[in-house]
Every structure is written in structure tokens, then in C-alpha cells.
Amino acid sequence: MKQAIPHETIKRLALYLRSLRQLSRKRVEIISSEKLTEHIHASPAQVRKDLACFGEFGTPGVGYSVKKLIAEIESILGLKEKQEVALVGIGKLGSALLAYLGFEKFGFRISALFDNNPEKIGKKISELKIEDVARIKEVLRRRKIKIAIITVPAANAQEVADRLVAAGIKVILNFAPHYLNIPKGVIINTIDMAIELQSLAYYLTHKEQSRASSTTTNLT
Amino acid sequence: MKQAIPHETIKRLALYLRSLRQLSRKRVEIISSEKLTEHIHASPAQVRKDLACFGEFGTPGVGYSVKKLIAEIESILGLKEKQEVALVGIGKLGSALLAYLGFEKFGFRISALFDNNPEKIGKKISELKIEDVARIKEVLRRRKIKIAIITVPAANAQEVADRLVAAGIKVILNFAPHYLNIPKGVIINTIDMAIELQSLAYYLTHKEQSRASSTTTNLT
DNA sequence: TGATGTGAATAACTTCACAGCG
DNA sequence: CGCTGTGAAGTTATTCACATCA
Numbered sequence: 001m002k003q004a005i006p007h008e009t010i011k012r013l014a015l016y017l018r019s020l021r022q023l024s025r026k027r028v029e030i031i032s033s034e035k036l037t038e039h040i041h042a043s044p045a046q047v048r049k050d051l052a053c054f055g056e057f058g059t060p061g062v063g064y065s066v067k068k069l070i071a072e073i074e075s076i077l078g079l080k081e082k083q084e085v086a087l088v089g090i091g092k093l094g095s096a097l098l099a100y101l102g103f104e105k106f107g108f109r110i111s112a113l114f115d116n117n118p119e120k121i122g123k124k125i126s127e128l129k130i131e132d133v134a135r136i137k138e139v140l141r142r143r144k145i146k147i148a149i150i151t152v153p154a155a156n157a158q159e160v161a162d163r164l165v166a167a168g169i170k171v172i173l174n175f176a177p178h179y180l181n182i183p184k185g186v187i188i189n190t191i192d193m194a195i196e197l198q199s200l201a202y203y204l205t206h207k208e209q210s211r212a213s214s215t216t217t218n219l220t
Numbered sequence: 221m222k223q224a225i226p227h228e229t230i231k232r233l234a235l236y237l238r239s240l241r242q243l244s245r246k247r248v249e250i251i252s253s254e255k256l257t258e259h260i261h262a263s264p265a266q267v268r269k270d271l272a273c274f275g276e277f278g279t280p281g282v283g284y285s286v287k288k289l290i291a292e293i294e295s296i297l298g299l300k301e302k303q304e305v306a307l308v309g310i311g312k313l314g315s316a317l318l319a320y321l322g323f324e325k326f327g328f329r330i331s332a333l334f335d336n337n338p339e340k341i342g343k344k345i346s347e348l349k350i351e352d353v354a355r356i357k358e359v360l361r362r363r364k365i366k367i368a369i370i371t372v373p374a375a376n377a378q379e380v381a382d383r384l385v386a387a388g389i390k391v392i393l394n395f396a397p398h399y400l401n402i403p404k405g406v407i408i409n410t411i412d413m414a415i416e417l418q419s420l421a422y423y424l425t426h427k428e429q430s431r432a433s434s435t436t437t438n439l440t
Numbered sequence: 441t442g443a444t445g446t447g448a449a450t451a452a453c454t455t456c457a458c459a460g461c462g
Numbered sequence: 463c464g465c466t467g468t469g470a471a472g473t474t475a476t477t478c479a480c481a482t483c484a
Contacts (some may be wrong), residue, residue, distance in 0.1 A: 006453070007419065007427070014418040017396070032465060039399040044465090045455055052467060059465040060461045077418055078425040085417075089277055092316035095328055099312045102414040107421075139381075147417070171420045177238070177322055179259040187423040189416055193393075194322040195365070196409055197305075198234040198297055199227065200391045201327075203407040204366055205298040206225070226475070252443060264443090272445060273470055280444040280483045 009050045012079070016047065017073045025068050030061040067086055074128050079107040084145045086169070088160050089152035093175060097149060098125060108147070110138055116156065133160060142169035147171045149194055152179035161188075164203040229270045230297070236267065237300045243288050252283040299327040306332040306389070308380050309372035310340055310350055313395060318345060326368070332359055336376065338347050338435045353380060360387035360412060367391045374398035381408075 019039055021159075023031055023139055033044035051057055057072050058064045074080055085103070087110045097103070098110055113130045117120060119171055121132050140148075148169045152160050157176035165186055166170060172188040174180060177195065182188050224412075233431050239259055243251055253264040271277055271284075277292050278284045292301055306328045307314055307322070317323070318330055335341060335352045341352050352361055368389045372380050377396035384392060385406055392408040394400060397415065 004399070009454080010422045011419040013413060013422075015416045018415070019399075035464085037365075041399075045456065045457095046453095048467060049454080056467070058466050061464045063460070064466065076422065078421045079418060083421055083424075083437040092319045095315075096312035097413070100413070103417060108414075108415050108416055108417055120470090147421070149417075171423055172422060173417055179239075179261075187420060188379075189420055191411060191413070191416060193317070193320070193411070194233045194326050194328075195231060195238070196411060197238070197323060197393055198299060198326055199231040199326055200367065200393060200407060200409055201294065201298045201303055202230045202233075202389055204303075207405075224474095254443085263477065265479095266475095268443095276445070278444050281442045282484070303459065318464080320468080355456060 005053050009053060012040070012042055012050050013077060014044070015042075017070065017079075018051075020070045020073070024070060026166045028066055031059075031066050031069075036064075067108055074107075074146070081107075083108050084111045084143065084149055085109065086136070086140055086145050086148040086164075087113065088114040088133060088136070088148060088150050088164070089156075089176075090115045090125065091131050091151060091153075094149075094151035095125070097151060110149075112143065112145055114139075116152075133163060136160075136163040137167040140164070142170060145169070147172070150174040150176050152176055225273050229273060232266070232270050233259070233263055233297060235262075236270070237290065237297070237299075240286055240293070243420040248286055250283045251286055251289075251337065253278075256284075262318060294327075301327075303328050303332045303367055304363065306334065306356075306360055306365050306384075308353060308356070308368060308370050308384070308397075309376075310345065311371060311373075313347070314369075314371035315324060317371060330369075332363065334359075336372075339391045353383060354393045356383040357387040360384070360389060363391075365389070368393070368395040370396050372396055383395050399411040 016036060019036060020031070033047040036047055037044055045169050055072070057069055085108050087098060088100070090113055098113070103110065111128065113125065113128050114133045114136055115130050116133045120130050123130050146169060148164045148171070150157055150160055150164075150172060154176050157174065157178045158180055161172065161182060162182045165183060170186060172182070172186065174188055174190040175193070177192045178189065179197070180188055238258060239256060240251070253267040257264055258268055258312065274294070274296050277289055305328050307318060310318070310333055318333070331348065332352045333345065333348050333351050334356055336353045340350050343350050366389060366392070368384045370377055370380055370384075370392060374396050377398045378393065378400055379391065381394070381400045381402060385403060390406060392406065392410055394404070394410040395413070397412045400408055400410065
């Protein structure tokens with residue numbers, strides 16, 4: 001019951017959580033695995049299997065308590081307390097992510113900014129001062145930040161990743177379209193928007209349908 | 221040899237392509253499946269299997285011609301000619317994507333912009349006029365655009381998706397953190413950055429390592 | 441010799457189907 | 463009676479290992 005959870009399962013848990021929160025806002029108190037999957041690409045059996053990895057949260061013949069299940073999943077994912085996040089690369093994409101409230105809403109706060117452009121270093125965006133990437137180690141060590149988002153150009157991504165690793169970062173969400181070499185023990189997930197678009201282009205000329213899945217990840 | 225290619229394979233082809241282009245720039249002419257995987261999370265056998273879905277491109281005892289393989293993969297993915305792309309939602313994220321040269325570099329051109337904000341409609345960004353979302357059907361039909369990117373708030377995403385489908389769009393890259401109901405025959409890939417971050421948070425408290433994989437997709 | 445292409449074997453994930461319990 | 467939890471079956475994807483060919 002406790003070993004080698006596939007990342008797909010973890011990602012689905014986050015999706016279930018989002019649906020559950022919507023249900024909670026609509027005052028729904030009990031939900032069955034079947035109903036829960038109405039707005040998710042997953043089967044009821046999948047939901048039950050995913051949850052079974054972590055315990056027994058439902059009541060046979062009834063379903064799951066929405067409120068309780070939210071609490072359980074938040075606990076599993078470690079979203080009970082706000083997570084501080086560092087953002088490296090304050091260009092257009094970085095700024096867009098900084099303004100994105102979706103993170104804040106779900107337990108994350110971007111609370112350290114870095115860039116290598118002297119024109120940007122020292123400037124403030126929404127109360128946060130942009131620091132020199134050279135100070136990543138110092139700042140993150142002091143503030144014990146464990147999560148970082150990389151939004152720098154591909155050419156600088158490996159250097160930044162090295163700095164983040166040296167600073168004790170444990171989890172990286174990388175938007176740079178580049179392979180990153182990372183030591184074991186650090187988890188990295190690369191979202192490469194150009195790759196996503198290119199792979200979708202395939203389906204314009206090939207009609208054989210693919211079954212449903214969900215946004216992947218370069219974990220290490 | 222020709223049926224039901226998994227999306228994972230398609231995505232890896234795009235990754236191979238990126239590596240191959242780098243190699244080409246470095247004047248490398250021949251590459252083995254083993255060398256090719258040095259900067260990709262995949263095994264040599266995986267590379268050969270992926271390619272075998274589409275033909276025999278290598279020379280036993282030698283390897284693959286970089287130039288030829290680039291041409292083959294571009295042909296498979298349908299990247300030989302520039303693809304026009306519509307962008308719906310010209311907020312921070314949409315603007316960031318518009319400015320992102322990664323798309324342009326790999327065969328895509330964002331060439332139609334839409335928003336529902338009267339203050340934005342009619343404005344121009346880099347030569348492109350922002351149109352009213354109500355005109356999606358008209359504009360996309362006329363220009364025969366088949367790919368769209370959604371960067372609107374979650375609350376508007378389904379409505380936008382419906383309009384895109386009605387306009388004959390075949391492929392959607394969706395950044396709105398919301399489930400989208402789409403008819404069969406239209407392919408959708410949702411990139412939900414909040415979900416990605418939440419699922420990564422799991423690994424801060426759970427050290428059991430996950431094996432390498434690559435960024436997923438809500439295909440339909 | 442050396443790397444491809446590929447059937448066979450393995451591993452991973454998903455669905456099925458039903459026992460069991462509220 | 464209804465829905466969960468779960469072993470078993472089924473399906474899909476990955477790795478292995480080797481015959482084959484330049």
C-alpha cells in the first residue's frame with residue numbers, strides 16, 4: 001500500500017482535488033467515484049485505485065465525503081501549508097506566471113525573484129525585489145525555499161538549474177526548452193510548450209485517435 | 221507498422237527532433253540511437269521502437285543520418301510547412317506566448333488574436349489586430365486555421381472551446397485550468413501549470429523516487 | 441565489427457468484476 | 463441496494479536480446 005506511486009496518480013489526485021473544491025463550493029457533501037469523474041478524463045475504478053494507494057477514504061454504499069477527501073488529498077500532496085516558490089527569469093513568461101493567481105489559490109506563493117539582467121536586478125514587482133541569479137544560493141538557503149520555477153532562455157537553463165541544486169532546491173518546474181542534467185533526489189518537471197504544440201501538429205495529418213491521457217513530465 | 225501510435229511516442233519524436241537540430245548545428249552527420257539519448261530521458265531501444273512505427277531510417281552498423289532523420293520526423297509531425305495558429309485570450313500569459321519565439325522557430329506562426337475585452341479588441345500587437353471572440357468562427361473559417369491556443373480564464377474556457385470547434389479547429393492547446401468537453405475528432409492537450417506544481421509538491425514530503433517520464437496531455 | 445530493427449519478455453498501468461460492508 | 467476496495471485479468475508501453483545487414 002505504500003510504495004512507488006506513479007506520477008500519473010499524483011497528478012490525477014491534484015485534478016480530483018480541483019473538482020472536489022468546485023463541488024464543495026456548490027455545497028455538495030457526498031460524491032461517488034463515478035460522479036467525480038464526470039469532469040475528468042479518468043474512470044471510476046481509476047479514482048478508487050488512486051485513492052487506495054493512500055488509504056480507505058470512502059464509505060461503501062455511500063461514496064466519499066467531499067470535505068474529508070479534500071483534506072486527505074491536500075495532506076497527501078503536502079498542500080496543507082503555503083509553499084514558498086522561487087522564480088528564476090523575470091521575462092514575459094516569468095512575469096505572466098508571477099501574476100497568475102492559480103498558484104496562490106492552491107497553496108503556493110512566489111516569494112523570491114531572480115534574473116541575470118542588470119537592468120532588472122533591484123527592481124520591484126508586486127513588493128518583491130528582483131535579485132541577481134548569483135545570489136540564488138544565499139537567498140534560498142536563508143529562506144529555506146525548496147521549490148523553484150525556471151523561466152529563463154534555454155541557453156541559461158542548465159546554469160540556473162545547477163545554482164538551484166546547490167541552493168538546496170528539491171523540486172523544479174522548468175519551462176526552458178532544454179534538457180537539464182540534475183542529480184538524483186531532485187525532482188524536475190519540464191513543460192515544453194513548443195514540444196507540446198509540435199506533437200499536436202501530428203494529429204492534423206493523422207486521424208487515428210489516441211486515447212485520453214494527461215499532461216506529462218520530465219521527472220528525475 | 222501503421223496503427224495507434226501512442227502520444228508519448230509522438231512527443232518523443234519532437235524531442236528527438238530538437239536534439240537532432242542541435243547536432244546538425246554542430247555539424248554532426250551521423251548519430252546512433254545511444255548517442256541521441258544522451259540528452260533525452262529515453263533509452264536507445266525506445267528511440268528505435270519509436271522510429272520503427274514509421275519506417276526504417278537507419279543504417280545497421282552505422283546509425284542515422286542526422287539530416288535525413290530531421291527531414292523524416294518533420295514530415296511525420298507535419299512540420300514541413302509553417303502552421304498558422306490562433307491565440308484566444310490576450311492577457312499576460314497569452315502575450316507571453318505571443319512573444320515566445322520558440323513557436324516561430326519550429327514551424328508555427330501565431331496569426332490570429334482574440335479577446336472578449338472591448339478595451340483590447342481592435343488594438344494591435346506586433347502587426348496583429350485583436351479580434352472579438354465572437355468573430356472566431358468567421359475569421360478562422362476564412363483563413364483555414366486549424367490550431368488554437370486557449371489562454372483565457374477557466375470560467376470562459378468552455379465557451380471559447382465551443383467557438384473554436386464550431387470554427388473547424390482540429391487541435392487545441394489549452395492553458396485554462398478547466399476540464400473541456402470536446403467532440404471526438406478534435407484533439408485537445410491541456411497544460412495546467414497549477415496542477416503540475418501541486419503534483420510536484422508531493423515529492424517534497426515523499427522521497428520514493430519516480431522513474432523518468434515526460435510532460436503529459438489531456439488528449440481527446 | 442557495430443548499430444539497426446524487431447519479436448519476445450518484462451514491467452507498468454488500467455479496467456474488470458465482485459466480495460463485502462454500510 | 464449501492465458503492466467502495468481490491469485481487470485478477472487485460473491492455474499498453476518499455477526493455478531485452480539477438481538475428482541481420484552494411
